[in-house]
Amino acid sequence: MVTATADFVVPDELLAHEPPEARGVPRDAVRMLVSTPSAQRHQLFRDLPTVLRPGDLLVVNTSATLPAAVPTLDGHVIHFSTCRADGTWLVEPRLAGRAGAPTVGPLDTAVAGQRFALRGGGSVTLLSPYSQGRLWVAALSFDDVPGYLSRHGSPIRYSYVPRSWPLSAYQTVFATEPGSAEMPSAGRPFTDRIVTRLVSAGVQVAPIVLHTGVASAEGHERPYPEWFSVPASTARAVASAQRVIAVGTTVVRALETTGGAAGSGWTDLVVTPERGVRVVDGLLTGFHEPHASHLDLLAAVAGPGLVSTSYAAALAAGYRWHEFGDVNLLLSEHDVREV
Known part of the structure; x- marks a missing residue:
């Protein structure tokens, strides 16, 4: 399956060439596109605690990045x-x-x-x-x-990042278990302060581990197994949550592999719109390249139409792509609260 977003073009000026901190932008002040069927809202990531609602569950990946x-x-x-x-x-x-x-x-x-x-x-x-x-x-x-x-070793970087950055630039605030070839980058904008505000607002945060492999720059390249673990405590939180919002495509893969239950091992699950999702209700993610397999996973969570609309809005508004870029919150509900 190729989503309707497959043929867009990302101009070079929209590639994030360095961490936002190098541009004078704090981690939690990157831009966040909130995409729902009714509207696309242009906000900052630090608005997240006011966008989500009590009873929501954010599931995060605690895998730490290796200098691979x-x-x-x-x-x-x-x-x-x-x-x-x-x-x-x-x-x-x-x-x-x-x-x-x-x-x-x-x-x-x-x-x-x-x-x-x-x-x-x-x-x-x-x-x-x-x-x-x-x-x-x-x-x-x-x-x-x-x-x-x-x-x-040193952190993996590609041609759109012209100079080297320390490993700390490629770690999230949740990183505790080394094993990922590349950063689970959807979690990068989080800070201790944002997590505290989320919990104070009644939003739960629960961990999984999925050690990511190298990103695929090839269209339709077959996926490969990645090691994951969903703790029993996270499975219980998933079962009682009003909405489960995955922080990154890695979290979707882990949760959908177990059906939200506890478990661990190697997963070769491919999440597509044809398969659909059974656990995840929303997704916080970065912006992905044309033809990337991640786009099918996004379409499975939010629907191809919403993914296409959000990417068109992001391109028009100048959002930044890749691991040091901005983020997209995809939610299917119409009743997301205004900031």
Whole structure:
């Protein structure tokens, strides 16, 4: 399924090239488009406690971002994506840019059996292709991947982020369990102050964990399993909530995998409009690229029409895209309170 939003174009000036703090904008002051069937409201993220209502449940991802990009000794870069149940990893060999620049694209000349020597004495050996020209199943020469990455890695970044930023720029206030190749970025605008205001307003906050792999820049690329955990306490909160609002597509994937019950393991669930959603009533998310598989998940939660309308409004109003950008709150109800 391709949503109606698939063919839009994002101008370069709408790509978030740096954290909002570097532009003098606090984390919780990024823009927030509140999208309902009746209207699109242009607000700031710090308005969230007045937009939601008592009895709502926000479910957040507590996975912390790994410094998952490691240079090879022959001048390439390996992006560590996802640990698999059998102990192998999905990795993405990338072409390095000039010194200090982000990578310029997948290494499409990689072949099975190719070994990449890494700094610090580690190595990665490609075993078999997982997705055409991009992800590979690989064996590693070391067991403690988070420890190795903490010593030798840096945060993954792409061409729209021209300079490097510290790992702290890629962590959310909820980050407690290292494991994500890339930041669960829908949670980035939250601050301790916003969480306190939400709880004071009667909005519950509950955690799940889903360790994200590398983002897909390829249309229709098959998804890959990601490890998740839904605690029993969160399952109880879901069962009693008036509305369940997922903070990020990762939360939707975890909750829809278990049907809102407690559970853990690897999920390969693909959420599409044809499948629909059974647990989630709303979604706080960033803005995604044309043809990204995330758009189908958004359409499953909010409907293709509302997603199309919200993206048209965001483009017209100059919202910023990607992990350092603005956010979109998709709600199906007509009775969202005015700020």
